[in-house]
Amino acid sequence: NAGVTQTPKFRVLKTGQSMTLLCAQDMNHEYMYWYRQDPGMGLRLIHYSVGEGTTAKGEVPDGYNVSRLKKQNFLLGLESAAPSQTSVYFCASSSLAGYQETQYFGPGTRLLVL
Amino acid sequence: AQSVSQHNHHVILSEAASLELGCNYSYGGTVNLFWYVQYPGQHLQLLLKYFSGDPLVKGIKGFEAEFIKSKFSFNLRKPSVQWSDTAEYFCALGGSYIPTFGRGTSLIVHP
Numbered sequence: 001n002a003g004v005t006q007t008p009k010f011r012v013l014k015t016g017q018s019m020t021l022l023c024a025q026d027m028n029h030e031y032m033y034w035y036r037q038d039p040g041m042g043l044r045l046i047h048y049s050v051g052e053g054t055t056a057k058g059e060v061p062d063g064y065n066v067s068r069l070k071k072q073n074f075l076l077g078l079e080s081a082a083p084s085q086t087s088v089y090f091c092a093s094s095s096l097a098g099y100q101e102t103q104y105f106g107p108g109t110r111l112l113v114l
Numbered sequence: 115a116q117s118v119s120q121h122n123h124h125v126i127l128s129e130a131a132s133l134e135l136g137c138n139y140s141y142g143g144t145v146n147l148f149w150y151v152q153y154p155g156q157h158l159q160l161l162l163k164y165f166s167g168d169p170l171v172k173g174i175k176g177f178e179a180e181f182i183k184s185k186f187s188f189n190l191r192k193p194s195v196q197w198s199d200t201a202e203y204f205c206a207l208g209g210s211y212i213p214t215f216g217r218g219t220s221l222i223v224h225p
Contacts, residue, residue: 004157034181036213040123042204042217043158089155100146100208105157 001026006091012100012112013081021076021109023091024061031094033058033103035054043090044047050097069074081113116141116209117185120216127195128224135190135219137179146208147188149179152218153201161203164188175199197225 004025013019023032031109034046045058049068063085074093078085088110092103117139117140127133149161162173169181179190188205200223205216 040217043215045212048212092158097208097212101165102148102160103158103213105150105159107157 003027004091004093005102006089006106006109008109009107010110012114013078014114015082017081018077018079019081019111020078021089021091021105021111023074023076023093024072025074025091025093025104026072027093027095027104028071029093029095029104030071031097032068033092033094034064034076035090035092036060036076037090037108038087046076046089078111081111083113085111086113087111116207116214118207118214118216120203120219121206122219124220124222126222126224129197130194131223133190133192133195133199133219133221135205137188137190137204137216139186139188139205139207139209141207141209142194143209147179148188148206148208148213149173149177149188150204150206150215151201152204158204161190165200189190195221195223197223199223 007022030055033048035043044060047066052071067075091106094101095104119138121136147164150158151161152158164171164181172178203219207214
Protein backbone atom coordinates (compact mmCIF):
# COMPACT_ATOMS: atom_id res chain seq x y z
CA ASN A 1 0.00 0.00 0.00
CA ALA A 2 1.22 3.46 -0.87
CA GLY A 3 -0.91 4.99 1.88
CA VAL A 4 -1.54 8.67 1.25
CA THR A 5 0.24 10.30 -1.67
CA GLN A 6 0.30 13.93 -2.75
CA THR A 7 1.24 15.60 -6.00
CA PRO A 8 3.09 17.77 -6.67
CA LYS A 9 5.75 17.77 -3.97
CA PHE A 10 6.83 21.32 -4.63
CA ARG A 11 5.44 24.18 -6.68
CA VAL A 12 6.19 27.84 -7.26
CA LEU A 13 3.32 30.08 -8.37
CA LYS A 14 3.00 33.71 -9.24
CA THR A 15 0.30 35.77 -7.55
CA GLY A 16 -3.01 35.24 -9.32
CA GLN A 17 -2.15 31.88 -10.85
CA SER A 18 -4.25 28.84 -10.17
CA MET A 19 -3.34 25.27 -9.34
CA THR A 20 -4.74 22.01 -8.04
CA LEU A 21 -3.16 19.77 -5.43
CA LEU A 22 -4.03 16.10 -5.65
CA CYS A 23 -4.32 13.74 -2.72
CA ALA A 24 -4.84 10.03 -3.21
CA GLN A 25 -5.30 7.24 -0.65
CA ASP A 26 -5.48 3.51 -1.20
CA MET A 27 -6.81 2.51 2.21
CA ASN A 28 -10.50 2.84 1.33
CA HIS A 29 -10.88 5.57 3.95
CA GLU A 30 -14.11 7.52 4.13
CA TYR A 31 -12.70 10.70 5.64
CA MET A 32 -10.14 12.97 4.01
CA TYR A 33 -8.68 16.30 5.11
CA TRP A 34 -6.56 19.15 3.83
CA TYR A 35 -4.36 21.03 6.31
CA ARG A 36 -1.84 23.79 5.97
CA GLN A 37 1.20 23.99 8.20
CA ASP A 38 2.87 27.31 8.93
CA PRO A 39 5.71 27.99 11.38
CA GLY A 40 4.40 28.43 14.90
CA MET A 41 0.82 27.84 13.81
CA GLY A 42 0.64 24.08 13.87
CA LEU A 43 -1.81 22.40 11.55
CA ARG A 44 -4.91 24.26 10.47
CA LEU A 45 -7.76 22.49 8.74
CA ILE A 46 -8.75 23.95 5.38
CA HIS A 47 -11.48 21.61 4.17
CA TYR A 48 -12.52 18.06 4.83
CA SER A 49 -14.73 15.36 3.37
CA VAL A 50 -16.77 12.68 5.10
CA GLY A 51 -17.31 10.65 1.97
CA GLU A 52 -17.41 10.63 -1.79
CA GLY A 53 -19.25 13.64 -3.14
CA THR A 54 -19.20 15.57 0.15
CA THR A 55 -17.03 18.44 1.33
CA ALA A 56 -17.10 20.84 4.27
CA LYS A 57 -15.23 23.91 5.42
CA GLY A 58 -12.61 23.77 8.10
CA GLU A 59 -10.91 26.48 10.08
CA VAL A 60 -9.28 28.41 7.21
CA PRO A 61 -11.25 27.74 3.98
CA ASP A 62 -11.04 31.16 2.31
CA GLY A 63 -9.22 31.14 -1.02
CA TYR A 64 -9.47 27.38 -1.43
CA ASN A 65 -11.93 24.99 -3.03
CA VAL A 66 -12.09 21.21 -2.88
CA SER A 67 -13.72 18.30 -4.63
CA ARG A 68 -14.16 14.62 -3.78
CA LEU A 69 -15.50 13.05 -6.95
CA LYS A 70 -13.93 9.69 -6.20
CA LYS A 71 -13.57 8.12 -2.79
CA GLN A 72 -9.82 7.75 -3.12
CA ASN A 73 -9.07 11.29 -4.30
CA PHE A 74 -9.39 14.68 -2.63
CA LEU A 75 -8.43 17.74 -4.66
CA LEU A 76 -7.51 21.13 -3.27
CA GLY A 77 -7.74 24.08 -5.63
CA LEU A 78 -6.35 27.59 -5.45
CA GLU A 79 -8.21 29.75 -7.96
CA SER A 80 -6.07 32.87 -7.56
CA ALA A 81 -2.98 32.27 -5.49
CA ALA A 82 -1.81 34.87 -2.97
CA PRO A 83 1.52 35.15 -1.10
CA SER A 84 -0.38 34.39 2.13
CA GLN A 85 -1.00 30.92 0.75
CA THR A 86 2.68 30.10 0.81
CA SER A 87 2.73 27.08 3.08
CA VAL A 88 3.17 23.35 3.36
CA TYR A 89 -0.02 21.49 2.59
CA PHE A 90 -0.79 18.12 4.08
CA CYS A 91 -3.53 15.74 3.14
CA ALA A 92 -4.77 13.14 5.60
CA SER A 93 -7.30 10.34 5.66
CA SER A 94 -8.97 8.20 8.30
CA SER A 95 -11.37 5.29 8.35
CA LEU A 96 -13.59 6.94 10.92
CA ALA A 97 -13.93 10.60 11.76
CA GLY A 98 -10.54 11.99 12.72
CA TYR A 99 -11.54 12.61 16.28
CA GLN A 100 -12.23 8.89 16.68
CA GLU A 101 -9.43 7.37 14.72
CA THR A 102 -5.85 7.80 13.68
CA GLN A 103 -5.25 10.08 10.74
CA TYR A 104 -2.77 9.02 8.07
CA PHE A 105 -0.86 11.87 6.50
CA GLY A 106 0.69 12.36 3.10
CA PRO A 107 4.25 13.63 2.55
CA GLY A 108 3.16 17.21 1.97
CA THR A 109 3.29 19.77 -0.84
CA ARG A 110 5.46 22.84 -0.45
CA LEU A 111 3.90 25.82 -2.18
CA LEU A 112 5.62 29.13 -2.71
CA VAL A 113 3.57 32.02 -4.05
CA LEU A 114 5.60 34.95 -5.32
CA ALA B 115 -15.30 25.03 21.41
CA GLN B 116 -12.29 22.81 21.87
CA SER B 117 -8.65 23.84 22.01
CA VAL B 118 -5.20 22.39 22.56
CA SER B 119 -2.28 24.18 24.11
CA GLN B 120 1.34 23.10 23.88
CA HIS B 121 3.36 25.32 26.18
CA ASN B 122 6.84 24.30 25.07
CA HIS B 123 7.47 25.62 21.59
CA HIS B 124 11.16 24.76 21.43
CA VAL B 125 13.02 22.22 23.54
CA ILE B 126 16.72 21.47 23.32
CA LEU B 127 18.15 18.45 25.12
CA SER B 128 21.28 16.37 25.20
CA GLU B 129 21.14 12.68 24.46
CA ALA B 130 20.07 10.55 27.43
CA ALA B 131 18.18 13.43 29.04
CA SER B 132 14.57 12.88 30.07
CA LEU B 133 11.78 14.50 28.11
CA GLU B 134 8.38 15.81 29.06
CA LEU B 135 6.29 17.83 26.62
CA GLY B 136 3.19 19.51 27.94
CA CYS B 137 -0.24 19.33 26.35
CA ASN B 138 -3.38 20.82 27.86
CA TYR B 139 -6.80 20.74 26.31
CA SER B 140 -10.11 22.42 26.73
CA TYR B 141 -13.28 20.46 26.05
CA GLY B 142 -16.25 19.57 28.18
CA GLY B 143 -17.08 16.15 26.79
CA THR B 144 -15.42 12.80 26.23
CA VAL B 145 -12.02 13.21 24.63
CA ASN B 146 -9.71 11.23 22.44
CA LEU B 147 -6.10 12.38 22.56
CA PHE B 148 -3.23 11.86 20.16
CA TRP B 149 0.44 12.63 19.88
CA TYR B 150 1.87 12.83 16.36
CA VAL B 151 5.51 13.19 15.41
CA GLN B 152 6.98 14.80 12.31
CA TYR B 153 10.62 13.95 11.62
CA PRO B 154 12.58 16.45 9.52
CA GLY B 155 11.33 16.46 5.96
CA GLN B 156 8.72 13.80 6.62
CA HIS B 157 4.97 13.61 7.14
CA LEU B 158 3.18 13.35 10.45
CA GLN B 159 2.79 9.92 11.93
CA LEU B 160 1.04 8.64 15.03
CA LEU B 161 3.15 8.28 18.15
CA LEU B 162 0.39 7.18 20.54
CA LYS B 163 -3.25 7.73 21.34
CA TYR B 164 -5.67 7.59 24.24
CA PHE B 165 -9.32 6.75 23.86
CA SER B 166 -10.29 5.17 27.18
CA GLY B 167 -9.04 2.78 29.85
CA ASP B 168 -5.57 2.94 31.34
CA PRO B 169 -4.59 6.63 31.44
CA LEU B 170 -0.93 5.74 30.92
CA VAL B 171 -0.47 5.05 27.24
CA LYS B 172 2.63 3.59 25.68
CA GLY B 173 3.58 4.35 22.12
CA ILE B 174 6.33 3.65 19.65
CA LYS B 175 10.04 4.27 20.25
CA GLY B 176 9.77 4.29 24.03
CA PHE B 177 7.37 7.22 24.31
CA GLU B 178 4.50 7.29 26.75
CA ALA B 179 1.83 9.78 27.75
CA GLU B 180 -0.40 10.15 30.77
CA PHE B 181 -3.97 11.37 30.60
CA ILE B 182 -4.86 13.32 33.73
CA LYS B 183 -8.49 14.27 33.48
CA SER B 184 -8.48 16.57 36.50
CA LYS B 185 -5.68 18.61 34.97
CA PHE B 186 -6.97 18.44 31.38
CA SER B 187 -3.50 17.28 30.42
CA PHE B 188 -1.91 14.66 28.19
CA ASN B 189 1.84 15.11 28.60
CA LEU B 190 4.32 13.16 26.51
CA ARG B 191 7.34 11.58 28.21
CA LYS B 192 10.45 9.65 27.36
CA PRO B 193 13.01 8.69 30.00
CA SER B 194 16.06 8.94 27.74
CA VAL B 195 16.02 10.75 24.41
CA GLN B 196 18.16 9.94 21.40
CA TRP B 197 19.47 12.12 18.61
CA SER B 198 16.96 10.43 16.30
CA ASP B 199 14.10 11.86 18.39
CA THR B 200 14.80 15.27 16.90
CA ALA B 201 11.44 16.18 15.40
CA GLU B 202 8.33 18.27 15.82
CA TYR B 203 5.66 16.88 18.12
CA PHE B 204 1.98 17.67 17.88
CA CYS B 205 -0.71 17.01 20.43
CA ALA B 206 -4.22 16.60 19.02
CA LEU B 207 -7.63 16.51 20.61
CA GLY B 208 -10.57 14.60 19.23
CA GLY B 209 -13.56 15.95 21.06
CA SER B 210 -16.14 17.17 18.67
CA TYR B 211 -16.33 16.16 15.04
CA ILE B 212 -12.96 17.35 13.79
CA PRO B 213 -9.64 16.94 15.61
CA THR B 214 -7.83 20.02 16.85
CA PHE B 215 -4.04 20.21 16.74
CA GLY B 216 -1.73 22.11 19.02
CA ARG B 217 0.89 24.43 17.56
CA GLY B 218 3.61 21.87 17.97
CA THR B 219 6.85 21.56 19.94
CA SER B 220 10.15 21.48 18.15
CA LEU B 221 12.58 19.10 19.88
CA ILE B 222 16.30 19.18 19.13
CA VAL B 223 18.48 16.51 20.68
CA HIS B 224 22.21 17.11 20.68
CA PRO B 225 24.47 14.07 20.40
